[in-house]
Amino acid sequence: MPKTSSCENDPDNCLTQCIHPAAIRAVRAALPARSLLAELAEFYKLFGDGTRLRILAALSIAELCVCDLSTLLDMKQPAVSHQLRTLKQARIVKARREGKVIYYSLTDEHIRHVLRVGMEHLGEQYETTEAL
Amino acid sequence: MPKTSSCENDPDNCLTQCIHPAAIRAVRAALPARSLLAELAEFYKLFGDGTRLRILAALSIAELCVCDLSTLLDMKQPAVSHQLRTLKQARIVKARREGKVIYYSLTDEHIRHVLRVGMEHLGEQYETTEAL
DNA sequence: CATACATATGCATATATGTACATGTGAACA
DNA sequence: TGTTCACATGTACATATATGCATATGTATG
Structure with a gap:
């Protein structure tokens, strides 16, 4: 029984x-409520792609325009734009227009913090990158 | 020119x-090197799914067996097992066998920290859950 | 040793998502 | 005002992945 x-x-x-x-x-x-965790998952999901993470890592070092990013990361311009759009909608990056050029940067220090915490988890064997 | x-x-x-x-x-x-960022993305990706995040949030509160998890989260047992397998391979959770029952828990406090940082980012309006 | 039960795994599938290609938009400048 | 150039967007597609179903594994127990 x-x-x-x-x-x-x-x-x-x-x-x-x-x-x-x-x-x-x-x-x-x-x-926590299911809906809250779902929202949190959506947030983490944005960090769960190599391309987006490279964009975020780059922007954590300096403000950059789309053209710079696509040259730097060796990506097609539309691909960069698409990812930036996603990141912007999620308020992870912000845009600043100056003439024809649009500069992107991280919205706040919190994003940098999230990146740093993840880097730390990869282990001390990597000797945490000073960039983050 | x-x-x-x-x-x-x-x-x-x-x-x-x-x-x-x-x-x-x-x-x-x-x-940081492309390969390092790719590895980091793989790590974040595991937090980027509502189901896995619910599992992790639950395990951050208490050690639980598969059966408990599937009851608690209202999921089929194989679905829970599949996700646990993924999380275990990534060393995010660990397993402890006791007879027929296998208990899962977070591998270390760092995982809890990652969850907390994410929760904090969702904004102070949510009044950070004491569970994390 | 056979049965029961908690968990794991294999396979199929539906859905999500990242990227490429083509094209549209908007600002500066002649 | 028409052209140029940086950037955005729409569509299509290929890949990744989460889940369900069926079944296998392994441990205790009678």
């Missing part, structure tokens, strides 16, 4: 019972 | 010249 019959059962998971109902209740109470 | 003819030209970007060759040189010198 089941050890704990008083918890929500889902025959797709554990056949007869959930194993630690107390733990589940505790975690459920403290777990 | 071009203002600066001494810089690497890529007709796909700026037709006649790159705009700020000095800035490009400076950034190029400080930019």
Whole structure:
């Protein structure tokens, strides 16, 4: 017979019972809302692409225009523009127009901080890049 | 005629010249290696999915087994296992076996830190969840 | 040793997403 | 006002990936 019959059962998971109902209740109470975590995932997702990360790393060093970025990163201009659009919509970068040229930069120091924390995780063996 | 003819030209970007060759040189010198940034992107990518993030948020509160997770998050057991496998390969979570049950937890405090930094970025309006 | 159960894995598929190509937009300048 | 050039956008497509289903693995137990 089941050890704990008083918890929500889902025959797709554990056949007869959930194993630690107390733990589940505790975690459920403290777990951030699903919608909040979804929003957070969308944020992290933007850092989860090599191209975008190279753009962000470059912008963390200096303000750059689209042309500079595409030369620097050896990318087609439309590809850079598309990524910048995504990053701008997410308020990760901001744009500043000067004549025909548009300069992009990180919106705030917080973005730089996120990059730094990730770099640190890759391990001290990489000797954290001074750029970030 | 071009203002600066001494810089690497890529007709796909700026037709006649790159705009700020000095800035490009400076950034190029400080930019982390492409491979390092690719590795970093792979790391962030794992946080860029709502499901995985819910798993990580749950594990940041308590050690849990697969069955608990699938009940808690209302997911099929194989889906949870698949994500846990990915997270384990990336050393973001670790597993501990106890009989038939396998308990998962975050590998270290650094992961919790990454989650916290992301939460903070979502803005103070969310009143940073005490769970993280 | 056979059964039960928690978890892992293989495979198929639907969806998401990054990039290329072509074209549109907008500002400066003659 | 027409041209040039930096940048943006629309569409198409190829790839990556998250999930569901079926099934395998491994451990305890009778």
